[in-house]
Amino acid sequence: MKGHIGISSPFFIVKEKLPAxxxxxxxxxxxxxxxxxxxxxxxxxxxxxxxxxxxxxxxxxxxxxxxxxxxxxxxxxxxxxxxxxxxxxxxxxxxxxxxxxxxxxxxxxxxxxxxxxxxxxxxxxxxxxxxxxxxxxxxxxxxxxxxxxxxxxxxxxxxxxxxxxxxxxxxxxxxxxxxFKKEKRSLYLPEVYKKVILDRYKKLNIPLSKTVIRPVKKSLKLWENRLLKLSGLIIDGKIKNFENRFNTLFAKAKLRGEMVYADINLHTKEIDEIVSFLNKKRFFYSGVLFYRYNGFDYLRLQYENTHNVEEKLNVCFSDYCKWLSKFVREDKKRVYRL
Missing domain, CATH: 3.40.630.30 (Gcn5-related N-acetyltransferase (GNAT))
Incomplete structure (x- = not known):
């Protein structure tokens, strides 16, 4: 899943453009x-x-x-x-x-x-x-x-x-x-994160409508990246016995991942209920992932399964990055008080 990570050195002097x-x-x-x-x-x-x-x-x-x-x-x-x-x-x-x-x-x-x-x-x-x-x-x-x-x-x-x-x-x-394609969407947005999510749709010029939201095939899946010690759960709708089945997979995820992510399909009718449940499990805000799985948009929440996570010293270039970093840290504090 993570074949994408790359680092570009900051230690260089900008020179004349090189035609290549x-x-x-x-x-x-x-x-x-x-x-x-x-x-x-x-x-x-x-x-x-x-x-x-x-x-x-x-x-x-x-x-x-x-x-x-x-x-x-x-x-x-x-x-x-x-x-x-x-x-x-x-x-x-x-x-x-x-x-x-x-x-x-x-x-x-x-x-x-x-x-x-x-x-x-x-x-x-x-x-x-x-x-x-x-x-x-x-x-x-x-x-x-x-x-x-x-x-x-x-x-x-x-x-x-x-x-x-x-x-x-x-x-x-x-x-x-x-x-490249900005199809009109009709989504369920959790109240606790509605404002911050809508801001990203507005920034991307993605039109939202209030038409009937098409249902998703309900499922709950676990993914793991053992090399990087990452794991996550993909939540498409609310399956039967959701809380028990989530807890079972969450326990497995914590065995494999120092960070655990939860991706919630924004076509999930019970999204407020699910987000509230996850917040109480100490999952806090990460952001919106567009066309993430099978063309659907997802809300990503995150859970720290280790104390070895840098939170304050991450370097930001844009004002939005600085704002989001602060929002994420504050949301973590909020869910820890629940």
């Missing part, structure tokens, strides 16, 4: 790309398969992974990955640029190409998760029209580091979206 050939990956690029990961992360990048050239060679024929590269004088000096989750959305990340060429506009050039690639694939939206070590990735996302919608505390394991950056606690990511 931006194109789709070729098999012969594989060794250059693995070298870029070594130069940026040494051996700390969590997805170890990215150090294997065969991984990138296989992506050439893939219908899920679409790496974009920057080439200068016949050598690949940058890579930016689009991962297609389903026919609705794709995730951008794992961006790496050769240290000698940072600050030359290569990421932005690849970003522009990647957006066009996503459009050509017919995706409804793309999103990125900027690690909050520094504001550079956040700034790049905003520059390309992405809208910030969620803050995920503790998503980045503390052992993930870049060459010159190391943090003791789990770090946050800031989720931003770029929507």
């Amino acid at each position: 050939l931006i194109r789709d990956i070729k098999k012969e690029d594989a060794k250059d790309i693995t070298e870029l990961f070594k130069l940026n992360y040494e051996d700390t990048y969590y997805k170890k398969s990215f150090y294997n050239p065969s991984t990138w060679e296989e992506m050439v024929e893939s219908k899920k992974y679409y790496p974009v590269v920057a080439e200068v004088n016949g050598k690949v000096i940058g890579q930016f990955l689009l991962t297609v989750n389903d026919k609705y959305n794709g995730e951008i990340g794992a961006v790496v640029v050769h240290p000698n060429f940072k600050g030359r506009g290569l990421m932005n050039q690849m970003f522009d190409y990647l957006i066009q690639k996503a459009k050509s694939l017919g995706l409804y939206a793309i999103y990125g998760e900027a690690i909050m070590f520094h504001p550079f990735s956040q700034k790049a996302n905003l520059k390309h029209g992405m809208i910030e919608s969620a803050l995920q505390l503790g998503e980045v394991a503390s052992w993930i580091a870049q060459k010159d950056i190391k943090f003791e606690k789990r770090s946050a990511t800031l989720v931003s979206y770029l929507l």
Whole structure:
């Protein structure tokens, strides 16, 4: 699920833009790309398969992974990955640029190409998760029209580091979206978060209506990422014996995840009841995820299953990020008082 995490070093001086050939990956690029990961992360990048050239060679024929590269004088000096989750959305990340060429506009050039690639694939939206070590990735996302919608505390394991950056606690990511299709929605919004959710729909210019809300197929599912110690529950409607079944899966989630997320389909009629139940379980606000599963939008809540989570020192570039960080911390305090 998390093949998207990438860190861009803040330690560079902006220089003159470097013209580069931006194109789709070729098999012969594989060794250059693995070298870029070594130069940026040494051996700390969590997805170890990215150090294997065969991984990138296989992506050439893939219908899920679409790496974009920057080439200068016949050598690949940058890579930016689009991962297609389903026919609705794709995730951008794992961006790496050769240290000698940072600050030359290569990421932005690849970003522009990647957006066009996503459009050509017919995706409804793309999103990125900027690690909050520094504001550079956040700034790049905003520059390309992405809208910030969620803050995920503790998503980045503390052992993930870049060459010159190391943090003791789990770090946050800031989720931003770029929507290509803005279909009119009719949703159930929980009263406790209604204002903050509506603000994001307004910012994205997504029309909302009061027509009949189409029902969802009710289900409750658990997902796990054991490597990164993350887990979550996907809530589509209120199933029978919801509280008991949730508690069973929640217990399993806490065994696997230092952070546990709960994603609630915004077509869930009982959403106020479910949010109240989760708040009492100490789940607090994270944000809105658009087209997250099967074309539906979800409210994400989050639960800290460890004390090793950075909350106050996450770096924000935008005013909204600063506001959201404060809102999330205050909501955590609120639910802990319930």
